[in-house]
Amino acid sequence: MVSDENPAPGVPTTDRVKDIFSLIAPSYDLFNILSSFGIDRLWRRTTVRLARPDHKSVMLDLAAGTGDLTMAFARLGKPASILSTDFVPEMLEVGKPKAAAYRGPTKIAFEVVDAQDLPFDDARFDIVTIGFGVRNLPDRAANFREAHRVLKPGGRYVILEFSRPPMPIVRWFYHLYLRIVIPNLGGLLTGDKPSFQYLNDSIRAFPAQLALASELHTAGFRKVNWHNLTFGVVAVHIAEV
Ligand SMILES: C[S@@+](CC[C@H](N)C(=O)[O-])C[C@H]1O[C@@H](n2cnc3c(N)ncnc32)[C@H](O)[C@@H]1O
Structure with a gap:
């Protein structure tokens, strides 16, 4: 059992995750672009295509x-419509001007919500998404149960997350990159190297594609598949109710 006061490297706890993201909120977007060379935009676009809204x-x-x-x-x-939620209000505040500048048909609203305990009725949504968030949840099973509950029959839970490249040589370079670039770049941008050390550790501690799919099946999703992007550095899992 890991206590909130002294969690093991890479293990998310509510206090640790809230502290990290409230601190790095103003630099988060810049860090994302620099650390992924902008590829994160491509990952998000592919996620939209795979989710088929x-x-x-x-x-x-x-x-x-x-x-x-x-x-x-x-x-x-x-x-x-999209209800955009997070349990760190400082992160949502950075997103609000982006929605205000949007000129399109989608209604966008914001709400402070814990992804492990959703304040919504059963079968309310057609698609639930989570991007680079599942890795930070102390109770992943609770999140999967809740996503399943609030989805309509036939609805989809779409998870974009770092994963495990199947090719050993890619995996080796990727882990080297995580160990060296992520904490140093994050430390440079925010002065908070330990937070980025946690991000690195949490990526390495996260289950691989098949293991995550199996957790989703256990939570009750009837059909689960995944798509590897950039040699499996990230994967998009699609779990159907
Ligand atoms: C790496 S960021 C990802 C943000 C965004 N989805 C993206 O694609 O860039 C992880 C986010 O998960 C949020 N988070 C972590 N645990 C959470 C929880 N239990 N409930 C809601 N949000 C949570 C953090 O506050 C943070 O904003």
Whole structure:
């Protein structure tokens, strides 16, 4: 059992995750662009395509942070509505001007919500998404149960997350990159190297594609598949109710 006072490297706890994201909120977008060389935009666009929203889709974005996945859906997928949620208000504040500048058909709203305990009725949404958020949840199983509960029959939970490149040589370079670049770049931008050390550790501690799919099946999703992007550095899991 890991206590909140002294969690093991890479293990998310509510206090640790809230502290990190409230601190790095103002630099988060810049860090994302620099650390992924802008490829994160491509990952988000591909996630929209794989999620297949239509103009009637009612969507929920969990752990939405500064709103980049929410906005990719609004711009490219044009669903009827997206509720963009996170449990760190400072992250959502960075996303609000992006939604204010948006000129399109999708209604975008924001709400402070814990992704492990959703304050919504059963079967309310067509698509639930989470981008680079699942890794930060202390109770992933609770989140999967809740996503399943609030989805309509036939609805989809779409998870964009760092994963495990199947090719050993890619994995080796990727882990080297995580160990050296992420903490140093993050430390440079925010002065808070330990937070980025946690991000590095949490990526390495996260289950690989098949193990995550199996957790989703256990939570009750009837059909689960995944798509590797950039050699499996990230994967998009699609779990159907
Ligand atoms: C790496 S950021 C991802 C933000 C955004 N989805 C993206 O694609 O850039 C992770 C986000 O998860 C949020 N988060 C972590 N645990 C959460 C929880 N239990 N409930 C809601 N949000 C959570 C953090 O506050 C943070 O904004």
